[in-house]
Amino acid sequence: MKTLFNNYLNTFKGLSREVWWLSLITLINRAGTMVIPFLSLYLTKNLNFTLSDVGWIMSAFGLGSVFGSWLGGKLTDKIGYYKVMIYSLLFTGILFIVLQFITTFNSFCLGIFLVMLVADMFRPAMFVALSAYSKPENKTRSVTLIRLAINLGFSAGPAIGGIIITTLSYGGLFWVDGITCIVATLVLINVLNPKTTKTLDDVKTENPKSAYQDKAFLIFLMAMVLFGIVFLQYFSTMPLYYKDVHHLTELEIGIILGMNGFIIFALEMPLIKWLENTTYTKSGLILFGALLTGLSFIILNTTSWTGILITGMLLMTFGEMIAFPFSNAFAMDRAKKGNQGEYMALYSIAFSIAHIFGHNAGMRMVNYFGFDNTWYVITLLAALCIFLLFILSQYLNRKKKLKTQS
Incomplete structure (x- = not known):
């Protein structure tokens, strides 16, 4: 121990x-x-x-x-x-x-x-x-x-x-x-x-590149908006699903949501430390995190067993733990090429946009189409996010190959 x-x-x-x-x-x-x-x-x-x-x-x-x-x-x-x-x-x-x-x-x-x-x-x-x-x-x-x-x-x-x-x-x-x-x-x-502070990575870029001209970063931002909309359902529509469909009490809902925070606190840093030492790319890890998060919704429609809620929360939590740190690190790496404030502002805005549309859209879908159909739509959005991240990975690989050949 x-x-x-x-x-x-x-x-x-x-x-x-x-x-x-x-x-x-x-x-x-x-x-x-x-x-x-x-x-x-x-x-x-x-x-x-x-x-x-x-x-x-x-x-x-x-x-x-x-x-x-x-x-x-x-x-x-x-x-x-x-x-x-x-x-x-x-x-x-x-x-x-x-x-x-x-x-x-x-x-x-x-x-x-x-x-x-x-x-x-x-x-x-x-x-x-x-x-x-x-x-x-x-x-x-x-x-x-x-x-x-x-x-x-x-x-x-x-x-x-x-x-x-x-x-x-x-x-x-x-x-x-x-x-x-x-x-x-x-x-x-x-x-x-x-x-009095010590700067360890003070990047000064001559002729900085605008984030709006960085094709890879724009693809990444679109994926992050979609990921944000998917992820936010766990804090708006999902508690209603727990209560209305599986008839959980407020205490039981609190325990499941609290499990997310406890696992992050206990495991995220060791997990990130281990993943940093692997050969996986940041874009590949973000894709894997999005895949786990998407799976956490589609499995809910496979059974009425209440235990599936725990499985869904575990998948989402590990998806979140992988996707968020590496997406943030990816944004900071791209920011070295240009105006750092502009890059990091757009990264923040991606999740602000998800907040504006994610909660409202989720609630409306549940109201008009029911929970099962809403989870199908959310899974489809996660699939679109994964597709964009796959395009991003392919684009970065091509750029890397061209750079090594020149």
């Missing part, structure tokens, strides 16, 4: 001090965004908005995320990742505190749009910082550590949020969210100041 534990700890070795600090800041920031899981409840119960109103507000939320990611990428290339992260965290904190005082529909749409615009400027800047603070051979594991921080933050956030609502009220959520963002800003200023 001790050997196993030591081997697990060894998978974290070699990551820079700056990456660890960036992970802590991300953990503080993500644990602090506890308003988000309770937003629909707050809007309907406290502000008495209709479900239709909430739908429009969530659309404003998604649009803010898209424009914020784009703007964050542009600013990162112009003024640098450090300043963008500082301003994003600080003003997100201020806007979260202000948001609790907005009570009309139109103003709340504008308010949540601005909050997400400023908050998601952080993402492309953080990815560029992560690339700079990581040795080339450690980039995928650095991404994995950030993912662990995000998962821990999202796990802790709702639990803490529930306690705050019970003891303080919904208003307390906005104050705590705002204060944690400001605390993350102060930590960032103290530990990641450019004067």
Whole structure:
């Protein structure tokens, strides 16, 4: 047992001090965004908005995320990742505190749009910082550590949020969210100041290539939008399937969803460490992750046995653990060819687009066609994603062969 534990700890070795600090800041920031899981409840119960109103507000939320990611990428290339992260965290904190005082529909749409615009400027800047603070051979594991921080933050956030609502009220959520963002800003200023940090991979590209002209990257982005739509069903339509079709209780649903986070926390880093030492390409591993995720849906239509839900969750979890770190590392590698902020912004936007359309489309399909037909459609989207990733792999192989021949 001790050997196993030591081997697990060894998978974290070699990551820079700056990456660890960036992970802590991300953990503080993500644990602090506890308003988000309770937003629909707050809007309907406290502000008495209709479900239709909430739908429009969530659309404003998604649009803010898209424009914020784009703007964050542009600013990162112009003024640098450090300043963008500082301003994003600080003003997100201020806007979260202000948001609790907005009570009309139109103003709340504008308010949540601005909050997400400023908050998601952080993402492309953080990815560029992560690339700079990581040795080339450690980039995928650095991404994995950030993912662990995000998962821990999202796990802790709702639990803490529930306690705050019970003891303080919904208003307390906005104050705590705002204060944690400001605390993350102060930590960032103290530990990641450019004067004291060590850059391990500072890429300076003359005549940088636009991401919009990178054919391979554009194919990759289309695949990631599809993968995001497929993956997000596990957090919107799937819980309804558990309850309405398999008649699981909230506790049982929570245990199955919690299994996902536990497996990621326990196994993702060792799995990534092992896969990094194999000969598989990043595009090939992303394809395999998408395949496992697609299989997790189609198997649901093969039997009415409730145990198949566990199998589906396991397939999705391993698919997620493989696809996300290597897709992120692939994007960072491509970004070296051009404007890093622009590349990482488009990578973030791919998942923002998936958020805008994925939840809504899944819910509508379930409503009109039922769960079984919805899973067939989702599997078809996963197959299209796999096809695009296959084209990407073939394209990259051809480019590699031409390069070696010349």
